[in-house]
Amino acid sequence: MKTAILGATLVDPAAGTEHGADLYVADGRIAAVGTAPKDWNADATIDASGLTVMPGLVDLAVRLDEPGAPLDDTPGREVDACVAGGVTRVACPPDTDPPLDEPGLVAMVRQRAMLQGRVHVHPVGALTRGLAGADLTEMRELAEAGCVAFSQADHPLVDTQVLWRALQYATTFDLPVWLRPQDPWLGKGGVAHDGEVATRLGLAGVPVVAETVAVATIVALMRITGARVHLCRLSSAEGVALVRAAKAEGLPLTADVASHALHLSDIDIGWFDTRVRVTPPLRATRDRAALRAAVRDGTLDAICSDHTPVGADAKQVPFAEATPGASGVELLLSLALKWADDERIALPAALAAVTTGPARVLGVAPPTLAIGAPADLCVFDRAAWWRVDPDALASRGHSTPFAGLELPGRVVATLAAGTAVFRR
Amino acid sequence: MHNPQLAANGQLTHLLTLEGLPAPVITHILDSATPFVSFGERDVKKVPLLRGKAVFNLFFENSTRTRTTFEIAAKRLSADVINLNIGASSTAKGESVLDTIDNLTAMDADIFVVRHSESGAAHLIASHLNATGRSHVHVVNAGDGRHQHPTQGLLDLYTIRHYKKAFTALSVAVVGDVLHSRVARSLISGLTTLGTPDVRVVGPQTLIPTAVESLGVRVCHDMREGVAGCDVVVMLRLQNERMKGALLPSTGEYFQYYGLTPDKLALAKPDAIVMHPGPMNRGVEIDSAVADGARAVILPQVTFGIAVRMAVMSLIAGNG
Numbered sequence: 012m013k014t015a016i017l018g019a020t021l022v023d024p025a026a027g028t029e030h031g032a033d034l035y036v037a038d039g040r041i042a043a044v045g046t047a048p049k050d051w052n053a054d055a056t057i058d059a060s061g062l063t064v065m066p067g068l069v070d071l072a073v074r075l076d077e078p079g080a081p082l083d084d085t086p087g088r089e090v091d092a093c094v095a096g097g098v099t100r101v102a103c104p105p106d107t108d109p110p111l112d113e114p115g116l117v118a119m120v121r122q123r124a125m126l127q128g129r130v131h132v133h134p135v136g137a138l139t140r141g142l143a144g145a146d147l148t149e150m151r152e153l154a155e156a157g158c159v160a161f162s163q164a165d166h167p168l169v170d171t172q173v174l175w176r177a178l179q180y181a182t183t184f185d186l187p188v189w190l191r192p193q194d195p196w197l198g199k200g201g202v203a204h205d206g207e208v209a210t211r212l213g214l215a216g217v218p219v220v221a222e223t224v225a226v227a228t229i230v231a232l233m234r235i236t237g238a239r240v241h242l243c244r245l246s247s248a249e250g251v252a253l254v255r256a257a258k259a260e261g262l263p264l265t266a267d268v269a270s271h272a273l274h275l276s277d278i279d280i281g282w283f284d285t286r287v288r289v290t291p292p293l294r295a296t297r298d299r300a301a302l303r304a305a306v307r308d309g310t311l312d313a314i315c316s317d318h319t320p321v322g323a324d325a326k327q328v329p330f331a332e333a334t335p336g337a338s339g340v341e342l343l344l345s346l347a348l349k350w351a352d353d354e355r356i357a358l359p360a361a362l363a364a365v366t367t368g369p370a371r372v373l374g375v376a377p378p379t380l381a382i383g384a385p386a387d388l389c390v391f392d393r394a395a396w397w398r399v400d401p402d403a404l405a406s407r408g409h410s411t412p413f414a415g416l417e418l419p420g421r422v423v424a425t426l427a428a429g430t431a432v433f434r435r
Numbered sequence: 436m437h438n439p440q441l442a443a444n445g446q447l448t449h450l451l452t453l454e455g456l457p458a459p460v461i462t463h464i465l466d467s468a469t470p471f472v473s474f475g476e477r478d479v480k481k482v483p484l485l486r487g488k489a490v491f492n493l494f495f496e497n498s499t500r501t502r503t504t505f506e507i508a509a510k511r512l513s514a515d516v517i518n519l520n521i522g523a524s525s526t527a528k529g530e531s532v533l534d535t536i537d538n539l540t541a542m543d544a545d546i547f548v549v550r551h552s553e554s555g556a557a558h559l560i561a562s563h564l565n566a567t568g569r570s571h572v573h574v575v576n577a578g579d580g581r582h583q584h585p586t587q588g589l590l591d592l593y594t595i596r597h598y599k600k601a602f603t604a605l606s607v608a609v610v611g612d613v614l615h616s617r618v619a620r621s622l623i624s625g626l627t628t629l630g631t632p633d634v635r636v637v638g639p640q641t642l643i644p645t646a647v648e649s650l651g652v653r654v655c656h657d658m659r660e661g662v663a664g665c666d667v668v669v670m671l672r673l674q675n676e677r678m679k680g681a682l683l684p685s686t687g688e689y690f691q692y693y694g695l696t697p698d699k700l701a702l703a704k705p706d707a708i709v710m711h712p713g714p715m716n717r718g719v720e721i722d723s724a725v726a727d728g729a730r731a732v733i734l735p736q737v738t739f740g741i742a743v744r745m746a747v748m749s750l751i752a753g754n755g
Contacts, residue, residue, distance in 0.1 A: 205645045206645060206646050207645075207646045207649040209644075209645070210644040210645055210646050210647055210649065210650065211454065211620070211649075211650065212554055212555065212582055213554040213579075213580050213581035213582030213583070213617060213620060214554050214555075214580075214582075216644075216645060218645070282438070282439060282555070282558050282562070283554070283555030283558050283559065324531070327531065327533055327559075327563075328531065328532065328533075328559070329532070329551065329553035329554070329555050329556045329559055329579075329580075330553070330554065330555045330559075331553050331554065331555075331580075332553060
């Protein structure tokens with residue numbers, strides 16, 4: 012299969028380049044850039060004039076509902092959502108139903124992903140059995156089955172001795188641990204950022220100190236164990252400052268932020284809008300500013316969607332009772348572009364936060380448009396604006412805090428190993 | 436999103452919160468309550484303002500007292516009153532709040548008086564009714580979680596105005612568990628909207644919410660400083676479950692430092708009034724000598740409460 016993509020602007024975050032050139036794809040890989048290889052006969056030609064081509068996006072947190080999809084659901088809906096968002100590689104948190112704590116489950120997730128054949132799926136295994144925070148999982152065997160890292164997802168470890176042991180054990184086998192920093196006691200019962208808005212609305216707060224205490228604990232344990240840690244969903248200015256200091260110290264620490272946290276704050280809760288109920292909670296505008304700056308200066312390595320499909324019924328309840336989360340993988344590129352536009356960051360640097368940055372966290376080769384690289388590609392219209400219609404999302408979950416907003420950049424096509432797996 | 440309690444033309448459709456309610460609307464409600472105050476003394480205690488209307492008292496959280504005052508208010512307006520103790524029925528069977536609302540709307544409810552343990556429950560119901568083209572069905576928030584209790588706030592404002600007249604020259608101290616208090620949030624919203632220059636919240640740090648200053652109040656951890664020179668002292672009820680644990684060590688220590696005793700009240704202005712939303716814990720937040728003293732206006736609050744609730748229901752759903 013040979014495909015020519017003609018007339019596009021190529022953005023390659025790995026090379027730091029943005030330029031107009033034709034792209035030639037053969038046998039699932041990039042065969043040439045600029046001029047066609049010798050004896051070129053295209054099976055297919057994509058006229059991409061006016062469009063932009065980049066490597067497929069890498070998303071560190073996508074819940075595929077596998078296992079645990081509702082029985083009446085079409086298989087692969089969340090994979091549909093990924094490719095509709097130009098995302099070709101994802102990591103899946105272990106808070107599935109049941110949690111990913113057995114090699115058989117991990118093998119099943121990978122098997123189903125392979126049958127779908129559209130997106131590279133990297134399961135993140137449970138750090139403790141059932142995510143219950145007491146007994147370690149068989150991390151070595153889970154890694155053999157395909158887990159790239161180990162995590163508690165949104166179930167923070169209460170017992171710091173278990174956390175210490177888990178980091179020691181994972182480090183014995185050089186396995187990375189992904190943790191969302193939140194002290195379970197300080198954040199207990201909280202549903203919104205502990206600040207003006209929560210006080211006004213009478214919502215129980217999650218204070219910033221719940222994040223900073225957890226980051227400080229994790230960093231202290233990293234120093235004595237040598238563990239490699241990735242911090243998920245940083246939410247506060249103070250948390251970012253601690254990450255910056257730990258990195259300056261030379262600790263093997265990486266961190267990410269959810270794409271919605273770059274654009275929204277607790278003010279967007281408005282009158283108890285449950286679509287804005289996410290974990291960790293959206294914080295104050297000064298925190299949002301710090302998060303935006305931290306992605307720019309590399310303190311935060313990746314922007315992820317934290318894609319969580321939530322059904323309508325679970326959001327049509329009082330704010331505190333609503334299931335947290337939002338569907339986001341289809342918005343990831345647009346939200347990254349909006350951040351880049353707002354901050355006037357050139358595309359190759361900005362899009363590193365959704366390609367090379369998360370790839371480095373995953374430990375996979377940097378996505379690139381260089382000759383020989385896999386042709387996992389995202390083709391998008393840089394100039395297009397689109398209005399987010401929740402009912403038009405491919406995801407099972409139609410809840411997003413961006414409903415009705417206009418966002419820049421529309422994915423036109425997604426290629427996996429040279430084959431179009433999505434076209435709009 | 437515009438404030439869901441106001442119609443597009445600014446008319447009050449639901450009463451969900453005092454926050455953001457324009458001062459003329461608040462004043463109009465208070466003015467409308469005045470003729471109803473002397474009502475209870477009449478031989479015939481009824482007007483036909485809600486004749487033919489159905490008021491559903493929808494209590495997802497139990498409260499005999501609040502439910503009773505709404506029931507009396509609705510009956511004096513000639514409404515049909517249906518009391519539903521939902522806490523013990525539908526939701527226990529797994530029905531969602533909005534399914535309950537849809538069912539009762541199908542029974543031709545005109546007003547839902549809603550009490551719920553979660554903040555935002557009344558907004559959820561009102562938004563649902565608005566979004567489904569049923570904004571002719573009105574919601575009165577009778578307390579949602581720790582968010583607001585607007586009719587209590589209005590009756591507190593009515594009481595203050597009755598005894599003190601101009602809000603723009605008052606010092607008001609709100610004392611106790613502000614963190615969990617919807618009564619405090621409603622009163623603070625109302626007082627600041629009406630231009631009260633000095634509102635103080637008084638309590639230990641564990642009972643004062645984060646960034647409460649943003650509501651337009653001053654924090655005092657020392658009660659003597661908090662009540663000094665005040666025109667109005669509002670004591671909040673301390674819920675049983677907060678009386679020990681990590682928020683407070685004991686009721687004894689609480690009473691010693693934050694209970695309203697005659698000697699602490701002596702620091703307020705000589706004509707200061709003392710209010711309490713009830714039910715009181717004597718010897719916990721208030722000394723009996725104060726509760727039963729000449730400056731307590733706690734029982735008039737209850738009387739005014741019925742008049743204010745009559746005013747609210749007749750304004751949002753009244754016949755002409």
